Amino acid sequence: MEIESISSAEIEHRESDGIEVLRIASQHPIPDPDDWLDENIKRNVIFTTVDAALNWARKTSLWPVTAFTACCTFEFIGASSSRFDIARFGMEVLRASPRQADLLVCAGTLTWKMAPQIKRLYDQMAEPKWTIAMGACAISGGIFHDSYSVVPGYNHIVPIDVYIPGCPPRPETLLAGIEKLRRKIEKESISKPR
Amino acid sequence: MTTAVDYNDLVALLQKQFGKGFTPATDYVEMPAALIAQVAEYMKNTLRFDFFDMVTAVDYSDHFEIVYRLQSIQNNSLASFKIKCSKNTSVPSLANLWLGANFQEREIYDLFGIEFTGHPNLKRIVLWDGFEGHPLCKDFKGKVYDTAN
Numbered sequence: 001m002e003i004e005s006i007s008s009a010e011i012e013h014r015e016s017d018g019i020e021v022l023r024i025a026s027q028h029p030i031p032d033p034d035d036w037l038d039e040n041i042k043r044n045v046i047f048t049t050v051d052a053a054l055n056w057a058r059k060t061s062l063w064p065v066t067a068f069t070a071c072c073t074f075e076f077i078g079a080s081s082s083r084f085d086i087a088r089f090g091m092e093v094l095r096a097s098p099r100q101a102d103l104l105v106c107a108g109t110l111t112w113k114m115a116p117q118i119k120r121l122y123d124q125m126a127e128p129k130w131t132i133a134m135g136a137c138a139i140s141g142g143i144f145h146d147s148y149s150v151v152p153g154y155n156h157i158v159p160i161d162v163y164i165p166g167c168p169p170r171p172e173t174l175l176a177g178i179e180k181l182r183r184k185i186e187k188e189s190i191s192k193p194r
Numbered sequence: 195m196t197t198a199v200d201y202n203d204l205v206a207l208l209q210k211q212f213g214k215g216f217t218p219a220t221d222y223v224e225m226p227a228a229l230i231a232q233v234a235e236y237m238k239n240t241l242r243f244d245f246f247d248m249v250t251a252v253d254y255s256d257h258f259e260i261v262y263r264l265q266s267i268q269n270n271s272l273a274s275f276k277i278k279c280s281k282n283t284s285v286p287s288l289a290n291l292w293l294g295a296n297f298q299e300r301e302i303y304d305l306f307g308i309e310f311t312g313h314p315n316l317k318r319i320v321l322w323d324g325f326e327g328h329p330l331c332k333d334f335k336g337k338v339y340d341t342a343n
Contacts, residue, residue: 148325
């Protein structure tokens with residue numbers, strides 16, 4: 001390849017040409033794309049209800065507590081990594097402390113020996129808080145429902161908001177269940193405490 | 195690769211030491227329950243089986259069978275033993291010879307109810323204190339929670 005050799009005067013000349021072309025074409029300002037908004041919104045004022053604002057904030061920042069008991073966990077891990085990307089829903093911050101979390105994803109078989117710890121974690125979470133029962137074992141104990149050591153469903157230990165069937169549910173199913181929970185949170189009201 | 199000892203040779207050796215009662219099979223030696231403590235000590239100190247691989251139990255309804263598996267890391271070999279014991283007898287613990295036997299004997303005590311005499315800390319390990327019965331026994335009928343409703 002041959003490299004074009006140009007003098008420094010030629011470089012200056014080309015630069016000034018470019019600037020002149022742009023300057024002549026830019027004599028008038030580009031119209032404001034927000035022209036269609038009304039005056040109040042331009043001043044960042046919007047009118048809404050307390051419920052709608054609170055519920056919007058709550059449903060778009062569900063933080064799950066890191067407490068998983070068995071194999072359904074891996075579908076949750078799949079859902080929270082880049083392929084399914086739970087971060088789209090403001091949920092990628094898994095909290096190591098129940099004090100900072102507002103969602104308990106009950107993923108997997110719960111044994112009676114582990115049940116007091118799950119109950120304790122749930123009790124330590126601050127209101128408002130929600131729970132999702134993920135998979136057959138969390139819903140009813142699954143294939144272990146009549147076992148001597150397995151709790152036949154998380155709803156014997158904590159109240160459950162959404163049940164997600166499957167053994168295990170795929171990440172898409174989990175995301176659909178989370179969407180159901182978000183629709184549920186949308187309808188809540190501070191005038192009717194949970 | 196770790197290979198099993200020749201069980202015919204092992205039985206000949208044990209019979210010279212402890213008398214009759216040992217029967218070789220393709221992959222284990224069947225032996226009287228009363229001799230297990232002495233045989234275990236002989237296996238560890240004389241034949242250098244320095245690693246306690248595992249112990250487990252089988253419920254045959256009228257009796258229990260306890261299966262031991264020992265490994266020799268020095269000689270790269272392993273040996274299995276089976277003893278039969280009736281439902282209400284206890285078995286000597288090997289936890290003082292190999293520390294690895296400690297938790298496994300507790301698990302057998304927990305799930306089968308077999309007592310190991312001389313065990314330093316014989317209590318339930320996977321189930322909680324106060325659990326009724328031993329759930330891996332054939333006659334276990336207990337159910338913690340009824341899901342009929």
